[in-house]
Amino acid sequence: MNNIVLFMISTWFGVSLFFSFDVAPTLFDTLSTILAGEVVARIFPIYFGIGLFIFLFSFLLLFLSEKPIFKKTFFFFTINIVIFIAFLVFILPEASFLKHTDYHAFLRLHAFSMVLNLIQMINSFFIILSLL
Secondary structure: OHHHHHHHHHHHHHHHHHHHHHHHHHHHHHOOHHHHHHHHHHHHHHHHHHHHHHHHHHHHHHHHHOHHHHHHHHHHHHHHHHHHHHHHHHHHHHHHHHHHHOHHHHHHHHHHHHHHHHHHHHHHHHHHHHHO
């Protein structure tokens, strides 16, 4: 089970890095800001939904089969799961609303969301290290 979890979290980590540091900036460099924002707004619910599924499933697998590793990674998994839920339930809907009503508030929320996404990636890296 440990190898399955390692594969899933490592894959997620790679996708997160690629999307955050290559795909999203490239979209905003090549498309208009409005069009790039629309593309990203369509991708983000899927991106964070898949992340939530991967981390919940991995969390469950470790709980059922790898108690010492589960205990060692509990904090990191919990933080990431809370971050994914926050994105899906609060941040994405609020960002969509603010983008059209209060752009300065949208920019503050965007900056906060970038920090949360970075925390999620750092936590994922620590989980990978714990699984090696």
